Amino acid sequence: MEEVFAQRNMPEKQKSEPNSMAQGIPLKSGIIYGPVNSRRLGRSLGLNLSPVRYKLCSFNCVYCQYGWTDVCTLDTAPYEKDFPSVDDFARALERVLAEHNDQGIDNITFSGNGEPTLHPQFAELVSIAGRLKQKYCSSARLGVLTNSSTATMGSVRSALDSLDFKIMKLDAGDAATFQDINRPCPQIDYQRILESLKAMENIALQTMFIAGEFQNVDEGKVASWVERVGEIKPIKAQIYSLHRPSAASSLREVPAEKLQEIAARVEKETSVSAEAIVAAAPYRPHFSEPRQR
Ligand code: SF4
Secondary structure, three states, X not given: OHHHHHHHHOOHHHXXXXXXXXXOOOOOOOOEEEEEEEXXXXXXXXXXOOOOOOOEEOOOOOOOOOOOOOEEOOOOHHHHHHOXXXXXXXXXXXXXXXXXXXXXXXXXXXXXXXXXXXXXXXXHHHHHHHHHHHHHOOOOEEEEEEOOOOOOOHHHHHHHHOOOEEEEEOOOOOHHHHHHHHOOOOOOOXXXXXXXXXXXXXXXXXXXXXXXXXOOOOHHHHHHHHHHHHHHOOOEEEEEOOOOOOOEOOEEEOOHHHHHHHHHHHHHHHOOEEEEEOOOOOOOOOOOOOOOO
């Protein structure tokens, strides 16, 4: 089943060039990972709400470090049994937080190897995590890294509003670039995501800039993206480029100087604070180990 999905969701160009496909890093093996030192979040405990046997997401980003999406969907009902249960989530998080007991965790972040808000009980899990954070790690901040695809859904928006931070993905300033880079499932509409982001408060935008066969760094694409940032008015924009092997191996990293130039342009043209996050290690387009399933 996974092979079929992988072929179907792979871009046409890549289907005919199987050797140009990187494998990506292995999927998370469970619900909790870390704490890890994050480029954006400091010492961060990660919460993976996605299935671990295959990659399920509402996007199929060409740069995804976990490789191509096996199941690209917004409708997770048919896959519900593959998501972690509410009880397992609560038990796993309580065990780890009790061990750390307010030490060494700056942030607790819903993220993982898919889109966390796709979990069928996402709102309940947010509420449980908030309660456990207060009990064991009250100084830590609870937040999410999301691809923004569910920002259009009222129930998800309410859950997001209760978090300390929300980092929302926006890699494209126009619908065509969005399709090219993020490859969303068919129900997703770029304009509706944009309108939802504009209506949200206290959000940070996160943008991956890439070059090569698929790109969002030419003058026109950067200009329209900067325009969208000005319309959304996030509290800040974080931009970065490739750091880990990507699904499409034909991508190139955007140099640090270019990222800094884009960040400076955002601040000048929109007054939104922008930060270019530069990778500590050079990008390696190929990953030598096969993905473990
Ligand atoms: S949204 Fe995140 S997990 Fe989903 S395909 Fe894109 S990079 Fe990968």
